Amino acid sequence: MENLETFRAEIGKWLEANCPPSMRKPLGSEEDVNWGGRNKVYTNPEEKLWLDRMAARGFTAPTWPKEYGGGGLSKPEARVLAEELRRLHCRPALNSFGLTMLGPVLLQYGNEEQKREHLPKIVRGEIRWCQGYSEPGAGSDLAGLQTRAEDKGDHYLVNGQKIWTSYANYADWIFCLVRTNPTAPKHDGISFLLFDMASPGVSVSPIKLISGSSPFCQTFFQDVRVPKKNLVGKVDGGWTIAKALLQHEREMIAGMGLGGGGGSAASLEQLAKEYCGSEGGRIADAAIRDSVAQHLMDTRCFVTSLRRSGDEAKSGQGPGAASSMFKLYGTELNKRRCELLVKVLGSQALGWEGAGFNPRELGTTREWLRSKGNSIEGGTSEVQLNVIAKRVLGLPD
């Protein structure tokens, strides 16, 4: 405990000294998120400086081993770091699928060469990764995927199509599920491959979302040659890795339940008073007041459950498939928050662009539309309910 407090003091001082002023403001919009990568252009040099300083100490991946560029921190230390970052309003130095999804899986399933090759670059934000899981015919039925990888002796030849590949148009590398054995039962013929998006035969075309942005793409592979050393785990043994990665993905998405972005620093209750009027310090509309209270309570219950899950994991208890529960509840909670915000802002939440709406209002509209994807990406809510029913409750097929 005492060590942790010393650590906190040291970290606090270091952050004070090293986090540049422009990195200590709330994110204004999605553009402010630093995803790193080969093609990242830094218009603000402080953004790069902040990333480099954090990466040099391994703080972008605080719990990864130092030998792979991580921070080598214990979980409690990493929590202290996160708390200090929050306390000082530091922006995340780096956001990346490499950090949240691929890295943990490589640490568990990758060979030594793969870890040394990829992990340090993830930590430093040099390579931006995308996730090649879904296909037009394989969404919820992920194991039904058809993209083929044929064994050509020294390499695999990959052919097929992926869809909903987030940021494929900006990504440097892809972690991709491919079918290596078309005759085996569907779960037993899948492999986990890594390859460079600049490889000949890879092409992407962006898809526009209802929120107006185009964060994801259709991704096509035509005779893409992938060196064999890029296979993670065993050939045909990719499903285990795929599922492990989904667990990490769900945990990451669950965090959305805590609400975030949107640039709305004002709280739900403040906005409700502002837009629905207040009487004697209370939100005037009784129904809205009840909904706001309910939402804050639900959020508190959710956060407390995350904490309990952590405490129980530490003492070796607790339900295994908790990530599905948190993914389900976190995303539904965020969707409810967005719906409630729209209700609170009334017609001011219905603007698309231009005059008559302030940036916060326009942000709320887009955030509301974006939130609809929360209960779809990373496995739909229905799929999470299936997982809970089957794995946690043991209900029969």
Place this chain on the structure above:
Amino acid sequence: MSLALSEEQELLRNTAREFIAEHSPVKELRRLRDEQDPVGFSRPLWKQMAELGWASIVLPEDLGGAGLGYAELGIVLEECGRTLAATPLVATSLLGANAVLLGGNELQRKEILPAVAKGERILALALQEGSHHAPYAVATRAEASASGWRLTGRKSFVLDGHVADQIVVVARTSGSSGERDGLSLFLVPKAARGLEVTRTIMVDGRNAANLGFEGVELDRAALLGAEGRGADVLDRVLDLAAVGLSAEMLGTLAEAFERTIAYLKERKQFGVPIGSFQALKHRAANMFVEVELSRSIVLDALRAIDEGRADLPQLASIAKARVSDAIHLIGNEAVQMFGGIGVTDEEEIGLFLKRARVAELTLGDAAFHRARFAALAGF
């Protein structure tokens, strides 16, 4: 404090579960109900529970208590909730004893609390006057008289009020109904002249009572705490009791849920277990999430008491609102999923639905606690 149970707490849970399963299974509640037991719970059992220290887990040791925390009391309450055990824990230990502990003077504490700890004294709190929980909506009046106080008014939904040896009565010494100021607490003996007690038979098979005070004369020493400042004690007592009751409700809703899951696995229709139908699976999974969220917030609220956290009032309201919603949902879903058998008196699941509704309304339902939470949070 960790939200995971310690080894000692696990041990306590196991002992409590075994004890309750043996001495107070659900069929015991059914027996009390069917025989219209005049007490409504088993006095010998309560005595035994007191010997195990359960009546006084959180009381200080010098008053005969075990000096443990609410984390431990919560475990016992949860296990009682699992079998719908009728006990005076809420009325006596949480409401009555806490009112004396927090509001009483040295004399009152020493006279009453050791007797509670031994299981020899039953207490109750008489607060509610209408059909809804509204702590300051008190019209019952206490006027200064020659000998002390004269009490006039009516109370409803007084848990264990028909068997309590002493009743803590919330009355108004000034102001008018709805105001927080002007409330005072009085200790009224069961035998007080002018006190009329009508036992009500509630849908859950447990006890509440209606009380009438027709100019009940009390001596000066009957005042519990400062005159007109009763709400200071009352607020705290209600928070503690709401958290404790939430723990009991957690046991009830978790048990109803687990019984339902077991039934979904065993009951066959269309040649397959009904638990294989996705329409039921998804509802079951949603119920599971409700159970887990309820458990987290109850554990945290219990620990907030032990840690003396300042946000206890908010937390007590979050916990009571959450478990009230969860137990409502699960009670209804459980009966529906049991099908025809679920609406029979013979099947125990219906008893859970009945208890669910009573517990939900006791000490404020979810809407009450949301409104209170909003007021505390300043919106």
